[in-house]
Amino acid sequence: MKQNDNGRREFLAAGLTAGLAAIGCNSKSDVFTPEDAAVKPTGKMVKLLSSDGEVIEVDEAFLKPVPDLPPVPNAVARHGIEGKKFVMVIDLSRCKNLKKCQSACNHMHHVHTDQNWIKVYPMQDADKTAPYWQPTTCMHCDEPPCVKVCPVDATFKRKDGIVLIDSDRCIGCRFCMAACPYSTRVFNWEEPDITKELAAQPYSCESSIPQKKGTVGKCDFCPDMVRQGSLPHCVSACPNGVFFFGDMNEDSVTNGADTFRFSDLIRDKAGYRLMEDLGTKPSVYYLPPVNRNFPFENGMEAEREREAEKAKKSS
Amino acid sequence: MIWTGILLVLAAFGAFAYFLQLKDGLVVTHMRDYVSWGIYISNFVFFVAISLVGSLITAVFRLVDVHWSTPLTRIAEIIAVSAIVFASLIIVVDMGRPDRFYNLFIYGRLQSPIMWDVIVIGTYFFISLLLLYFPLLPDIKFLLTAKDSATKGWNKFYRAIGGFWKDTPEQHRIANRGIAILCITIIPVAFSIHTVTSWLFATTYRPGWDSTNFGAYFISGAFLVGSGAVLVAMYVFRDAYKLQRYITEEHFDKMSKIVVLLALLYLYFNINEYLVPAFKMKKPEEAHLLELFTGEFAPLFWFAIFTGMMIPIFILLFKKGRKPLPAFIAGVMVVVGAWFKRYLIVTPTLLHPFLPMHDVPKSYLHYFPSWQEWAIAIGSLAGALLVITFFARIFPIIPIQETLTEQHEKAA
Numbered sequence: 199m200k201q202n203d204n205g206r207r208e209f210l211a212a213g214l215t216a217g218l219a220a221i222g223c224n225s226k227s228d229v230f231t232p233e234d235a236a237v238k239p240t241g242k243m244v245k246l247l248s249s250d251g252e253v254i255e256v257d258e259a260f261l262k263p264v265p266d267l268p269p270v271p272n273a274v275a276r277h278g279i280e281g282k283k284f285v286m287v288i289d290l291s292r293c294k295n296l297k298k299c300q301s302a303c304n305h306m307h308h309v310h311t312d313q314n315w316i317k318v319y320p321m322q323d324a325d326k327t328a329p330y331w332q333p334t335t336c337m338h339c340d341e342p343p344c345v346k347v348c349p350v351d352a353t354f355k356r357k358d359g360i361v362l363i364d365s366d367r368c369i370g371c372r373f374c375m376a377a378c379p380y381s382t383r384v385f386n387w388e389e390p391d392i393t394k395e396l397a398a399q400p401y402s403c404e405s406s407i408p409q410k411k412g413t414v415g416k417c418d419f420c421p422d423m424v425r426q427g428s429l430p431h432c433v434s435a436c437p438n439g440v441f442f443f444g445d446m447n448e449d450s451v452t453n454g455a456d457t458f459r460f461s462d463l464i465r466d467k468a469g470y471r472l473m474e475d476l477g478t479k480p481s482v483y484y485l486p487p488v489n490r491n492f493p494f495e496n497g498m499e500a501e502r503e504r505e506a507e508k509a510k511k512s513s
Numbered sequence: 514m515i516w517t518g519i520l521l522v523l524a525a526f527g528a529f530a531y532f533l534q535l536k537d538g539l540v541v542t543h544m545r546d547y548v549s550w551g552i553y554i555s556n557f558v559f560f561v562a563i564s565l566v567g568s569l570i571t572a573v574f575r576l577v578d579v580h581w582s583t584p585l586t587r588i589a590e591i592i593a594v595s596a597i598v599f600a601s602l603i604i605v606v607d608m609g610r611p612d613r614f615y616n617l618f619i620y621g622r623l624q625s626p627i628m629w630d631v632i633v634i635g636t637y638f639f640i641s642l643l644l645l646y647f648p649l650l651p652d653i654k655f656l657l658t659a660k661d662s663a664t665k666g667w668n669k670f671y672r673a674i675g676g677f678w679k680d681t682p683e684q685h686r687i688a689n690r691g692i693a694i695l696c697i698t699i700i701p702v703a704f705s706i707h708t709v710t711s712w713l714f715a716t717t718y719r720p721g722w723d724s725t726n727f728g729a730y731f732i733s734g735a736f737l738v739g740s741g742a743v744l745v746a747m748y749v750f751r752d753a754y755k756l757q758r759y760i761t762e763e764h765f766d767k768m769s770k771i772v773v774l775l776a777l778l779y780l781y782f783n784i785n786e787y788l789v790p791a792f793k794m795k796k797p798e799e800a801h802l803l804e805l806f807t808g809e810f811a812p813l814f815w816f817a818i819f820t821g822m823m824i825p826i827f828i829l830l831f832k833k834g835r836k837p838l839p840a841f842i843a844g845v846m847v848v849v850g851a852w853f854k855r856y857l858i859v860t861p862t863l864l865h866p867f868l869p870m871h872d873v874p875k876s877y878l879h880y881f882p883s884w885q886e887w888a889i890a891i892g893s894l895a896g897a898l899l900v901i902t903f904f905a906r907i908f909p910i911i912p913i914q915e916t917l918t919e920q921h922e923k924a925a
Contacts, residue, residue, distance in 0.1 A: 300872070313546070317872040334868065347716060349627035350613075350620040369616050370539070370609015373627055375549045379718045381866040385549060385609065388540035411538045412609030473867060476718055 267426055269402035272364070275421070276403065278356025283481075284419055285359070286335065286433075287442040287451050287463060290487040293318070293331040294438060295497030297504070300333075302435030303417070307406055308392045313384040315417040316432055320497070329494045330487035333440060335432065336361065336382045336417035337472065337480030344374035344383065353414070359446075359481050360419045362403045368413035375414060379476055383416045419443075429454055438491065517902055520895040527892010530885040531606060539609055541885040547870055548863045548880035553607035555855040556890045559738070560600035560897070561634070561710045562731070562851065566739025567593025567641050568703035572696035581767055583919045584759045584911045588746045590645040591910075592739070595900040597638050597706075603893045626712045633705040640699045647692050650678040651685075651914035667907050707735045714858070720798040721862035724790075730782040734851065737775040741825070741847030744768055746901070748841035750910050759911045762836060769835035772847065776826045783818070801865040810861050813853055821850020 239257040248254050269275075300316045309315055315335070322329040338361045345355050352368035355361045375383045390397070390409040397408045404421040420430035428434070433441040434454055444451030444460055451460045463469065469483040534541045544551045570589035574582045605611050621628050653675030656662055664671075678684060711731035714722040724730075747768065751760040787805070790798045805814045825843040828834040834843070860880055864870075870878050882890070904910075 312874050312877075314872050317868075319869050319871050321869070343717065347625050347627070349622055349625040349631075350616040351622050352616075352620075367613070367616055367620060368610065369613045371607070371627060372549045372609070373625070373713065375546070376714075376719070376863070377717045379867050381547070381868050381870075384546050386538070387542075387545065388538040410610075414609075 267422070269400075269405060269422065270425070272366075272403065275362065276354055276356065276364075278358035278360060279421070279425060280357065281447060282358040283446040284338070284424070285444060285446045285451065285460060286338075286419070286430075286482045287444075287460065287469060287485060288333055288335075288482060289440050289442065289453075289467075289485040290330050290332060291485065291490045292438045292440045293333060293487075293497070294492040295320075295331040295500045296437065297500070298435045298437060299432035299441065302431045306420075306431045307415075307418075308390070308396060308408065309384075309415065310391050313386075313415065315382075315384065315415065317381075320494075328487060328490075330490070331494070331497045332484070333432075334380060334382065334472075335482060336419070337380055337478065337482045338419060340479035340481065341477055343377040343379065343478060347373045347377045349373065358421075360421055362418055362421070363406065363414055363416060364403050365401050365406070365410045365413040365415075368410075370412040370414070372414065379473055379478065380480075383414050385414055386411050517899070520899045520902065523895035524892050524899055527889045527895065530888035530892065533885055534606070534889070535611075541883060543876075543880055543883045543886065545877040545880075546873060547866060547877050548860055550607075550859055550863060551880060552856060552859075552882045552886055552890045553603055555852075555859040556893060557600050557603045557607070558710055558731075558858065559852050559855045560596045560603060560893075561706055562735035562738050562855070563742050563848075564593040564596035564600065564637070564641070564739070565703050565707055565732070565735040566743055567644065568637075568699045569736055569739060570743060571644055572699045572703070575692075575696050576700075580919055580923075581764065583915050584756075585743060585747060585764065585768070586648065586915070587645070587908075587910055587912045588750060589739070589743055590641060591901050591904045592742055592746060593641045594638070594645055595897045595904075597634060597641060598900065599893050599897040601634060601638075602896075603890075606889055606893070626709060626716050629709045630706070630713065633702060633709055637699070637702045637706045640695055640702060644692065644695050644699065646674075647688050647695070648912050648915055649908060650675045650688060651680065652909050652912060654678050654680055655913050656909070664907055670907075704732060707731045714862075718867075719862045720790075720795075720801040720865055721858070724786060726782065726786050730786055733775065733779045733782050734854070737772070737779045737822075738848055738851035740768065740772045740775055741844045741851065744772060744840050744844030745848060748837055748844070750905060751837070754905075754910065756911060759916060765837045765840045766832075766835045769829040769840045769843070772840075772843065773826055773829045776822045776829075776847070780822045780826070783822070797865060797867055801861060804861055804865070805857065810857060814857055817850045817854040817857055819850075820846045821854055822847075825850075 237259055240259045242258045243255040244258050244261060246254055246256055295318050297318055300314050300318060303309065303316050304311055304314060307315065317334050319332045319334060320329060321332045338355075338359055340355075340359065342353075342355055342361050344353050345361060348354075349371060350367055350369055352364045353361060353374055354364070370385070372385060375385060386409050389411045392408055399408055401408060401410065402422070404418070404425065406415060406418045409415050420428075423430055429443050429452070430441070433443045436453070439453040439455050442451035442453045442458065442463070444457075446460060449460050450457055451463065452458070463485070464483055467485040467488075469485050471480045471483055473480075530541075542551060542553075567590045570582055571586045571593075575586075605614060608614065617628070617631060621631075623629075653671045656664060656671050657668060657676075708728040708731065711727040715724060715727035717723065744765070747760050747764065751757060787802065791802050791806070794802070804810050825847050828839055828843045833839070864878075864880070
């Protein structure tokens with residue numbers, strides 16, 4: 199018996215070596231040689247960093263411009279962007295309930311308007327206090343109750359503070375939805391209203407696309423945009439500069455137009471967090487609605503206009 | 514036969530509704546982003562609660578040397594096993610992605626209360642199954658050797674599962690030792706299953722759930738509903754199989770007293786659970802409590818309190834009330850009241866989130882289960898009853914050997 203095994207092993211080893219040699223000798227196997235003969239090398243070499251940390255040189259002609267960065271693999275998405283601690287500051291004195299943040303977020307994440315990831319609440323803390331509009335995203339808490347209760351690690355907190363959902367793993371138990379005190383999570387009760395092509399794409403935790411039936415969704419702080427050096431969609435979409443986004447480690451936040459020192463902004467404008475007493479340690483700070491740019495009623499007007507639009511569309 | 518027929522139809526209709534749910538998703542229910550847990554979860558809690566009775570009647574009574582309950586142990590155990598099986602099934606029904614069920618085992622996070630529930634419920638199932646099986650072994654011998662047995666067609670099955678039982682003293686010794694060990698281990702496990710289930714709510718911040726009382730509150734409720742279920746089952750089996758010699762009026766009297774005791778205990782926990790927060794009326798709890806006491810959920814709330822606790826206590830406090838028929842009615846009231854109580858624990862809280870319910874469709878602000886949800890929930894209850902019915906058809910519902918031993922010991 200042993201005799202036969204050795205014979206088989208030797209045969210396989212010989213075959214493998216021969217195969218590798220054949221591949222090695224074939225000039226076409228060189229990964230830097232293009233398959234398409236029409237592309238001629240220009241001779242100008244570009245230094246690139248490979249995904250495993252090596253510096254390689256590639257001819258410029260072989261580089262193809264890609265509109266967006268391809269999504270990162272799951273392990274990288276779970277780890278996060280090194281050295282960053284993302285934070286958002288929402289200036290309540292600027293919000294007019296235009297909901298441009300909501301429509302941009304819904305559009306870019308292909309989220310149905312029944313399931314807004316960003317909700318803009320009409321708030322009034324007490325009878326005699328001022329009413330104001332409060333846009334609410336996921337808080338990306340430092341003590342996230344949702345992450346604590348997930349039975350399969352489908353929702354997780356990364357090194358850069360962002361809490362994401364892995365829709366390939368979520369079992370749809372909705373415990374995270376019960377646990378979240380900010381009511382920020384939504385559920386895909388049915389097949390999401392997206393094209394077949396989009397639904398067939400592989401899921402990326404960083405873009406949260408495509409959403410899947412029977413799983414949970416929420417604001418993700420747009421890590422795919424942040425990785426490219428852009429701002430989350432809500433931040434860019436708001437015409438009043440309500441949303442500031444940045445890195446606590448760099449102590450800077452920007453709304454696209456203005457950039458501030460995060461610590462100065464929070465100290466000078468008396469920033470606070472929602473439901474601080476619950477101990478969730480949110481990463482979203484609010485600047486109180488002092489010296490409001492617009493009266494609260496303007497927001498009601500915007501609401502009525504939107505309702506009228508909707509009624510017109512459905513009739 | 515009519516009974517089984519009705520149950521089969523209900524279970525089949527439930528299965529059909531579940532097929533629709535698998536096809537279209539949980540959208541066929543009326544759960545939405547605010548009320549994200551509905552009657553599937555309240556049914557789950559109800560099933561876990563009822564299944565605690567196995568450990569009470571079989572294990573606790575056995576360990577404290579109570580003997581009158583011996584004829585009731587098998588009824589209690591089959592209720593326990595059937596209920597815990599359907600608790601697991603209804604949980605899978607509630608999952609958005611049941612096709613990913615195995616993720617619980619390959620990616621399971623031990624930090625999650627759901628994982629604790631999976632572990633303790635699985636353990637409780639196996640222990641209960643064994644506590645059903647071991648005392649069944651001597652009875653299988655009776656089934657195989659009885660001359661005019663009605664279940665001769667099952668002899669092959671009986672031999673397969675219990676043919677090795679030769680009724681030797683050594684086998685008795687091993688079986689009794691096994692049962693004793695199981696009775697000891699089942700008690701902490703039983704306490705765990707309902708405590709951990711209560712923690713699915715108590716580990717959140719929500720008003721009505723954020724309570725330190727929940728573990729004890731749920732367990733006392735569980736023992737109550739289980740005992741109520743035993744009262745019901747006792748009456749039905751006694752009537753159906755003419756077991757008046759073994760389930761006597763004494764048994765109803767004693768079981769009723771236990772139900773009164775447990776109902777008073779549960780009432781005590783309810784007082785703590787509702788009146789203490791009502792004294793303070795903290796902001797998020799105020800709206801929730803008012804809705805239960807005087808608002809939208811008031812009819813259901815007071816129905817559950819009166820039907821589930823107060824009226825049964827009143828009936829069973831009197832000797833005449835502890836006779837079989839009134840006790841049976843009280844038992845039914847306890848069980849029905851308990852089902853609605855579990856619903857009141859799950860849904861009203863979800864309608865009082867900390868932030869206003871806004872930027873959502875109007876349908877999200879209310880919850881009434883859809884016909885598919887009702888069909889599936891009722892189907893699961895029918896399924897559990899079917900298992901119990903079927904079990905009683907092929908196995909003696911009174912533990913023959915144990916009852917005989919009891920009677921001999923009493924005579925001696």
